[in-house]
Amino acid sequence: SAVISQKPSRDICQRGTSLTIQCQVDSQVTMMFWYRQQPGQSLTLIATANQGSEATYESGFVIDKFPISRPNLTFSTLTVSNMSPEDSSIYLCSVRQMNTEAFFGQGTRLTVV
Amino acid sequence: GQNIDQPTEMTATEGAIVQINCTYQTSGFNGLFWYQQHAGEAPTFLSYNVLDGLEEKGRFSSFLSRSKGYSYLLLKELQMKDSASYLCAVRDRVTGGGNKLTFGTGTQLKVEL
Numbered sequence: 001s002a003v004i005s006q007k008p009s010r011d012i013c014q015r016g017t018s019l020t021i022q023c024q025v026d027s028q029v030t031m032m033f034w035y036r037q038q039p040g041q042s043l044t045l046i047a048t049a050n051q052g053s054e055a056t057y058e059s060g061f062v063i064d065k066f067p068i069s070r071p072n073l074t075f076s077t078l079t080v081s082n083m084s085p086e087d088s089s090i091y092l093c094s095v096r097q098m099n100t101e102a103f104f105g106q107g108t109r110l111t112v113v
Numbered sequence: 114g115q116n117i118d119q120p121t122e123m124t125a126t127e128g129a130i131v132q133i134n135c136t137y138q139t140s141g142f143n144g145l146f147w148y149q150q151h152a153g154e155a156p157t158f159l160s161y162n163v164l165d166g167l168e169e170k171g172r173f174s175s176f177l178s179r180s181k182g183y184s185y186l187l188l189k190e191l192q193m194k195d196s197a198s199y200l201c202a203v204r205d206r207v208t209g210g211g212n213k214l215t216f217g218t219g220t221q222l223k224v225e226l
Binding site: 042 | 146154155156157158161200202213214215216217218219
């Protein structure tokens with residue numbers, strides 16, 4: 001299993017500002033992903049964080065709004081840019097090795113006011 | 114992409130057995146996962162099926178039929194702490210390079226006395 005530290009655990013932000021969420025893993029992992037979970041709903045994949053190259057975004061998500069970095073095999077960041085109240089959600093980091101289950105960070109609960 | 118369907122919510126009695134169904138449609142099935150998520154917490158891994166049949170793990174069992182695009186999670190001897198959301202997730206070898214998981218909407222289980 002992997003131990004994932006996600007920071008911050010929660011934040012309240014003003015609209016129009018940006019927030020960067022960090023995900024640190026205690027071991028090198030092949031794959032890292034960022035999900036969003038809106039209240040009462042399931043997880044929606046935002047993007048796959050690729051080490052050393054641009055992230056792969058899912059339909060409906062773009063790099064300008066959700067820039068992602070992954071400088072090495074243990075760390076990634078997700079930035080939520082130019083926030084609006086619709087961005088209020090829980091953002092989850094997930095990691096996985098090939099052919100294993102995914103592990104999740106504790107999530108970042110974001111409220112945009 | 115995938116279509117993953119689960120009942121929205123279920124209610125069961127402490128000590129009883131409950132079966133949570135999941136149906137899916139995917140072009141290149143490569144595994145099905147069940148996760149448990151308590152309110153305000155990250156999803157935790159329960160089970161993984163890639164071949165047809167039943168996988169048993171203590172009070173939890175998961176079944177898969179690839180020809181029917183169907184899985185279920187069986188919870189026995191229900192306890193109050195089993196009240197949570199249960200998420201079905203499918204991995205597709207075609208979509209996203211075979212690496213990403215697509216989650217269903219989740220089934221909110223309420224265990225009552």
